[in-house]
Amino acid sequence: MIGRLAIRRLEVGRRTHLSAALLLVVALVMPFAPARAQAPNQPDALTPVEEFSKQLDAFKKSIPDLNKKIEDSAASVDRWTDVGKARKEIEELRAIVGAALGAVSDNGAVSNLGVQALNHARTKLRALEQDTRFKPEEKQFLTDQWRRLRDETERATEELGTARREFAELLRTLQSNEDFIDELMQIRQAQKALEVIQRLTKDIREASDQLKRLIGGIKPPGA
């Protein structure tokens, strides 16, 4: 009985030692395992084939974009070098100034409103002078109010006259210097066309750099 008990204790002791040894091995091995798994992801570990494939993909992806940019730029340059477009822009400018002048012209909507408001204030002032319904102080108060309104309306219509003169002068300048303004518009358009070409040149240079990288990535064995 005592002998059997001693043998069992010995077996339990052996199992405990074995488990502890296994744990130690696992603990020593574990920190190295992830490190080994990460190693292929590092850039310096790319093989020449992988590097070439990566560069080729990038270049192939950039080519359709570049082609589209070239087409768009050509269309833009066509637009900006169109002489008729400059004339059209002057006409649009004249239409804008004309519309503003039309609103403030003597038979325009704003001028008519000003004349109506002024006539109304003057009529009210004349009517108040004849009015006997109010006490003198009330009449004085109302007269003062209508006088103030008349004076301010007069000032507003005078300002309208100034705006009318300025718009008329602007329209006259636009039509008397038409040829010179046309030239200025064409210079503006040429500047826009140049900006488009400069942008396109930059894009082409970038594509060229990418192509150089691709060619540089081709390294035959032993080279």
Added chain:
Amino acid sequence: MRALVVATVLLAQASCQPTGDVGYVEIKTVPTASNVVPPPLYLDTLKVEPSKKGNTILTQRVGTTRLATDGAGGQLMLCEIAVKKNRITTVTISVLERPPRCQCRNGASQNRVCVS
């Protein structure tokens, strides 16, 4: 009732203002001294209200319009004015002369037609 009056006024205003393609006519009357009474002027059928500062700008339908004044036997045409789209044609009226005379801004009054 009030709304009806407002609508009538707006309709009247709309009918005064030419629609479609329009241009502008500037009528300057010289001299502008207060003791000189300017003659009545008509642009086609529209009576031109005299301006205190002797300068009136009107919106006109594109085409040729007649500038006239009162004469002995009815209206007396002073000149014709060519109105172009979104352009201004300026005509100066010398009121001291009898009958008043049109002076075109561009100086080239061909067949008494002022152009912009």
